[in-house]
Structure formats: structure tokens, C-alpha cells
Amino acid sequence: xxxxxxxxxxxxxxxxxxxxxxxxxxxxxxxxxxxxxxxxxxxxxxxxxxxxxxxxxxxxxxxxxxxxxxxxxxxxxxxxxxxxxxxxxxxxxxxxxxxxxxxxxxxxxxxxxxx
DNA sequence: CGTATGACGAGCC
DNA sequence: AGGCTCGCCATAC
Numbered sequence: 001x002x003x004x005x006x007x008x009x010x011x012x013x014x015x016x017x018x019x020x021x022x023x024x025x026x027x028x029x030x031x032x033x034x035x036x037x038x039x040x041x042x043x044x045x046x047x048x049x050x051x052x053x054x055x056x057x058x059x060x061x062x063x064x065x066x067x068x069x070x071x072x073x074x075x076x077x078x079x080x081x082x083x084x085x086x087x088x089x090x091x092x093x094x095x096x097x098x099x100x101x102x103x104x105x106x107x108x109x110x111x112x113x114x115x
Numbered sequence: 116c117g118t119a120t121g122a123c124g125a126g127c128c
Numbered sequence: 129a130g131g132c133t134c135g136c137c138a139t140a141c
Binding site: 124 | 132134
């Protein structure tokens with residue numbers, strides 16, 4: 001498989017255990033680019049069809065669903081997370097204290113891909 | 116190659 | 129406290 005930053009992001013997301021959530025920034029940090037949180041979000045935005053990706057387990061740094069794109073995405077995400085036992089506050093936020101998951105360092109996941 | 120975009124984050128007002 | 133702006137990084141065009 002061609003190793004791009006996106007692919008690396010997908011692999012990290014795939015290793016998120018059910019019932020746990022992580023943030024874009026943490027994924028970016030795990031990949032060796034702590035400032036690439038935007039790119040991480042963009043990677044999920046370009047999620048290829050046919051790939052079963054638990055993208056719903058990725059939230060922003062405050063534990064809230066990112067609703068920048070459209071209206072239905074966050075709703076689906078919330079429903080999926082709730083079905084996994086993740087509780088939402090009245091503000092629509094997740095308790096990262098309980099459900100947070102820190103991805104292990106995965107720099108080598110894509111670092112060996114020369115430009 | 117330069118510009119634009121995007122599911123973010125931290126900082127400033 | 130809440131909202132807005134700038135910055136960072138990786139692709140698409």
C-alpha cells in the first residue's frame with residue numbers, strides 16, 4: 001500500500017479501540033507532526049469509500065464532534081459513539097477523561113515514504 | 116510551482 | 129467566557 005500521510009492516519013484510526021476516542025492533534029502527534037491536526041482532519045474528510053474506518057472515534061481536542069463540514073456527519077458520529085457506550089454532555093461533548101485514548105507513536109508508519 | 120482548502124489548535128481580543 | 133484570527137501541515141487543482 002502506498003504510504004501517504006492519509007494512509008498513516010487511517011491506520012492509526014483503525015487501531016482505536018471501541019468505546020474510546022482520540023483527537024486529531026493526538027493522531028498528528030503520533031505521526032510525528034503535532035501541528036498537522038488539520039491534515040489529519042482532511043485525511044478523514046477524504047476517506048475512501050469501501051474502507052471501514054471508525055472515523056467517528058476521532059473528535060477535536062475538546063472532546064466535541066467537529067461539525068464544520070455538514071449537518072448529518074456529526075449526528076451520525078454521535079449516534080455511533082453513543083452506541084459504543086460513550087456518553088455525551090448536554091453541550092454535546094465527550095468526557096475525554098474517561099474515553100480518551102492516546103495513540104502510540106507511529107512515525108515509522110509513513111516516515112519511510114520518500115517524497 | 117503557487118494558490119486554495121480543510122473533520123484543527125492555540126492564542127488573542 | 130466566548131468568539132475570531134492566525135498558524136501549521138498535507139493534498140488537490
